[in-house]
Amino acid sequence: MAGERILIIEDEPTLIDVLTYNLQSQQYVVHSRDNGVDGLAAAKKHLPDLILLDLMLPGIDGLEICRNLKSSQVTQNIPILMLTAKSEEIDELVGFQMGADDYVTKPFKVALLLVRIKSLLRRSIQSTNEKDVLKYRGIVLDRFQYKTLNDGNVIQLTPTEFELLWQLIAHPGRAYSRYDLMESVMGDNTLVLERTIDVHIRALRKKLGDKAELIETVRGVGYRIQN
Structure with missing residues (x-):
């Protein structure tokens, strides 16, 4: 389904450019923020269909953003796919405990990321009619x-x-x-x-x-x- 809005919260300009280009080529509407404070504000204001969230961010880190969004009635159902340079199991575990829906470790293949995104969006639509x-x-x-x-x-x-x-x-x-x-x-x-x-x-x-x-x-x- 084309037209879904994806928010990228990531502080690496090159990665933002790569993600934006590839997502737009799939007809997604893409917005980005390069720090945690602006990213959290954008998520609450614009209510995207999915968030790509870096773990290590200036201002507010990704785990805190994830916890904040998942604790709110308005934003708790937004799928969050976390991006991180760390590969330790403990980081992945904490991310899921905070409510992240999926997890990709850098460096990753863009094709794989696109598959994960489509899967999360599909699951989100399928489950919505069972929620408040x-x-x-x-x-x-x-x-x-x-x-x-x-x-x-x-x-x-x-x-x-x-x-x-x-x-x-x-x-x-x-x-x-x-x-x-x-x-x-x-x-x-x-x-x-x-x-x-x-x-x-x-x-x-x-x-x-x-x-x-x-x-x-x-x-x-x-x-x-x-x-």
Whole structure:
């Protein structure tokens, strides 16, 4: 799936350039920070789909960033792949204990890293519908707090809008008929017109602003979220 946003937190300029070039060639949207303080702030503000995190960083080290992000309801489901020049087993163990999802030791083959990234992103999407927090391209739905974020900014959704967006994001690329959405969100005993879904979708698109195009109309079927 193209378009996922990856944040690189790494203090080696040459490695940042190599990673950025290769990730962009795979259609990922890439941002980078060269120190721990700015990296942590960027992760919390932009809510990337995956973070490549160096262990040894100026300001705040990678382990502390990992611990901080994994202890927050909003950021805990962002996959973190740690990069380090150290190969001792204890460092890898501590990284996983802090919540890292995968671990690559420098020097590494870029092709291998790309495979790891694709695997983490796939696992992240597959597991989201089993959790209280659903995250997709900067949109965060927090069912525990019933709160919605768009690039870190709170947007106010009605309960129906929230459930509609949840249903769509939980299954990227899947086309839902209006009836299916109505049934899954409102229940099969609810007496409403199928076109009521169109009204809610229009409201959702308006509230999502520049991400409105993520909700696609499937002619003759209904709606889906971009895959």
